[in-house]
Amino acid sequence: MLIIRRDEVLKLLSMRDVIEVVEEAFREKGMNAVQMPPKQYLFLEEGGDLRAMPAYLPRLGASGVKVVNSHPRNREKGLPSVMAIIELVDPATGRPIALMDGTEITAYRTGGASAVATKYLSREDSRNLCIVGAGAQSRRQLDAILEVRDIGRLLVYDVVRGAAEGLVEYARSLGRGLGAEAADAPRDCVEQADILVTATPAREPVVRDEWVRPGTHINAIGADAPGKEELDPAILLRSKIVVDDYEQTMHSGEINVPISKGILRRDQIYGELGEIVTGRKRGRTSRDEITVFDSTGLAILDIATARRVLEMARSAGLGLAMEGLGL
Ligand SMILES: NC(=O)c1ccc[n+]([C@@H]2O[C@H](COP(=O)([O-])OP(=O)(O)OC[C@H]3O[C@@H](n4cnc5c(N)ncnc54)[C@H](O)[C@@H]3O)[C@@H](O)[C@H]2O)c1
Incomplete structure (x- = not known):
C-alpha cells in the first residue's frame, strides 16, 4: 500500500497528461467498457455534502473509490470547498494498493x-x-x-x-x-x-x-x-x-x-x-x-487519473509504503 500526499500528487500531475487520461476514460465509457454506478450523496445538515464515487476501468486495470465533499462556505473557515481522498485496489484481489490525496486530482480531472x-x-x-x-x-x-x-x-x-x-x-x-x-x-x-x-x-x-x-x-x-x-x-x-x-x-x-x-x-x-x-x-x-x-x-476520471499517479509515483520513488492498512 502506497500513501501519496497532496504535494507529491502535485509534483507528478501535468495538465497535458491528465487530459490524455481523461479522454481515454471518456472513450472507454463511450464503448460501454466501464462500471460506474452514480455517485452516492450524504446531505450534511451542517452545510454541505459528502459523496462516494466508485469506478472500474478493466482495460486500464484501474478500480477504486473516491470520497469527496462540497461545502460552499468552507473558504470562510480557511478550508477548500472541495476535498477528497482516493483508494485504489488491485482488481484481481481487491487488495488496497494506494491511498492518495484526491483534492488536486479532482481539480485536474475536472479541468481535463x-x-x-x-x-x-x-x-x-x-x-x-x-x-x-x-x-x-x-x-x-x-x-x-x-x-x-x-x-x-x-x-x-x-x-x-x-x-x-x-x-x-x-x-x-x-x-x-x-x-x-x-x-x-x-x-x-x-x-x-x-x-x-x-x-x-x-x-x-x-x-x-x-x-x-x-x-x-x-x-x-x-x-x-x-x-x-x-x-x-x-x-x-x-x-x-x-x-x-x-x-x-x-x-x-x-x-x-x-x-x-x-x-x-x-x-x-x-x-x-x-x-x-x-x-x-x-x-x-x-x-x-x-x-x-x-x-x-465522473468517478472513472478520478480512478483513471489516480492509477496514472500511482504508476508515476512508483517510478519516481514517491509515496510512503505502509503495511497494516486493509491487509
Ligand atoms: N463538475 C465537476 O466535476 C465539479 C468538480 C469539482 C467541483 N465542482 C463544483 O464546482 C463549484 C465550484 O467549486 P470550487 O472548488 O471552485 O469552489 P470555491 O468555493 O473554491 O469557488 C467558488 C467561487 O464561486 C464564487 N461564487 C459564488 N456564487 C457566485 C455567483 N452567484 N456568481 C459568481 N461567482 C460566485 C465564489 O465567490 C467563489 O470564488 C462547486 O459547486 C463544486 O461543487 C464541480
Whole structure:
C-alpha cells in the first residue's frame, strides 16, 4: 500500500497528461467498457455534502473509490470547498494498493473533462474565454482550456472581486501574453465569450439567456448536486446539450432543475461526451450553434487519473509504503 500526499500528487500531475487520461476514460465509457454506478450523496445538515464515487476501468486495470465533499462556505473557515481522498485496489484481489490525496486530482480531472469537451465542441477559432466563479476549480479550468484552444483574452467574474482578481493575476503569471481582466458584472464577461466556464455553487441561474452569443461553447461545471443551477434554462433550450453521464446529470447536473420542473426533457439531451469521443456522435456541426457541456464529475476520471499517479509515483520513488492498512 502506497500513501501519496497532496504535494507529491502535485509534483507528478501535468495538465497535458491528465487530459490524455481523461479522454481515454471518456472513450472507454463511450464503448460501454466501464462500471460506474452514480455517485452516492450524504446531505450534511451542517452545510454541505459528502459523496462516494466508485469506478472500474478493466482495460486500464484501474478500480477504486473516491470520497469527496462540497461545502460552499468552507473558504470562510480557511478550508477548500472541495476535498477528497482516493483508494485504489488491485482488481484481481481487491487488495488496497494506494491511498492518495484526491483534492488536486479532482481539480485536474475536472479541468481535463472541460478540455476534452472544449476540443470537440467549441469553435477552433475561439479566442475569448470567460470564467464565472473564480475559486479553486477555475485555475485548472484555465490551464486545461489553454491546452486545447489558442485563447488570447480572459474575462473573469466572481461575486467576490478579490477572487476574480486572484485568477487574473494567476493568468498573467503564466507568461503567455494572455490579456486578462476582472469584469464588474457577469454580463460584461459572458457577452464577449467564445468559451464560457461556470464554476460557482449557485442554486439559481447566474447567466442569462440574452447574454449568450450564437456559437458559444459553455462548460457548466458548478452544478454537481440536486438543486444546483447556473444557467438560465432558456439557454439549454436553444443549445446542443452534451452530458458527462445521463444518470448523474439528470439527478444532479446543470439540467437537474429544469428536468425536475418539466422545462427540459431527457430526449432534448444530444448525447454523452464519450459518444462524441468514440465518433458515434458528431461534436459541433455549425459555427452558430451553442453547445453546453454539463459536467457533474465522473468517478472513472478520478480512478483513471489516480492509477496514472500511482504508476508515476512508483517510478519516481514517491509515496510512503505502509503495511497494516486493509491487509
Ligand atoms: N463538475 C465537476 O466535476 C465539479 C468538480 C469539482 C467541483 N465542482 C463544483 O464546482 C463549484 C465550484 O467549486 P470550487 O472548488 O471552485 O469552489 P470555491 O468555493 O473554491 O469557488 C467558488 C467561487 O464561486 C464564487 N461564487 C459564488 N456564487 C457566485 C455567483 N452567484 N456568481 C459568481 N461567482 C460566485 C465564489 O465567490 C467563489 O470564488 C462547486 O459547486 C463544486 O461543487 C464541480
